[in-house]
Amino acid sequence: MAKKHPGFYLVLLIIIQILLVFSLHLLARGAAPPGEPLTFSGRFTLVDGDGNGIPDHLGYFLPLPASRPDVVWVCGELQAMIDQQWRTIDYTARSFTQTSGEAALYFYGGELRRLRVNGPFRILIEIRGVNLHASGVGGVSAVYHYDQFEAADAVLTNQGPFSTAQIKKVIYTWASENGIQLGPLQTVTFAFDRWRFDFGGVDGGYGKRVWYAPTGEINWTIQ
CATH class of the missing domain: 3.10.450 (Nuclear Transport Factor 2; Chain: A,)
Structure with missing residues (x-):
């Protein structure tokens, strides 16, 4: 029987070690409990940013999960039903800290007037943070009409008014x-x-x- 070269055993040992590490990694992943899916229980409301009694923004308020990273990003994609399809008409993203119990997203009513689009509106939500990523439909609004909003001078942005x-x-x-x-x-x-x-x-x-x-x-x- 031919004697195998010493290098053969070295290569075989390395392959076995790689397979062992890879197998342990898969076992560890399989043993980790799956994360609980987040449910979005936000609400739409009309917002009067300049306080003159006429709505100028469409607001969406989302309770944030109690167990979350120090900072999370909440992204909202606003959609309207156009030609029998949900189409994106606006988007906003804001960061929130642990002290924020609720995420407030604002969509400028002047843009809804310009587009002449009516509700109901739908919002797609995405939440991102360290070891946190969840997305889905955040809800559907009431049947708001675009002429309920004014194109106000004041705009509620992700950096403030x-x-x-x-x-x-x-x-x-x-x-x-x-x-x-x-x-x-x-x-x-x-x-x-x-x-x-x-x-x-x-x-x-x-x-x-x-x-x-x-x-x-x-x-x-x-x-």
Whole structure:
């Protein structure tokens, strides 16, 4: 019988060790108890951000799980029934700490008026944190009509309340400092966690679209 090379036994030993470690890893994963699925028991409500008695935001309030990381991100994707299908019309994401018992998400009513979309609205929720990830349908709202909302100056953002008029001044100052010519302002709205300003063209030129995030970031494009 031919004598095997010593290297053969070394390779065989390494393979056995790798298989053993891999098997133990699978056993450990199988022994871990499955996490309990989170249930979303949030509620929709009309929100009057500027206090004038007319709703200007659609709010969604979600109780956060008592057992959670120090910081969690809650993302909400707002949908409306358009052409017999749920379609996304807005999105927001906010972080919440352990001291927050409830996550409050706000969707600007001026955008609902601009789109001329009515309820019921549906929201898809995603919660992320250290060792925490859950997602699903957060609920369906009552049949709100878009003309119940006003396009208010005040906007409840993920960085707190802001005045659209003040943001507009920031945009004009930024454009002047950067040598960017802006035509007549045609559209102002807030959606997907940022303002959108649409300006017409100057002397027959192309228009410009400017986005402003509550963090101060500005982006623009020709349209």
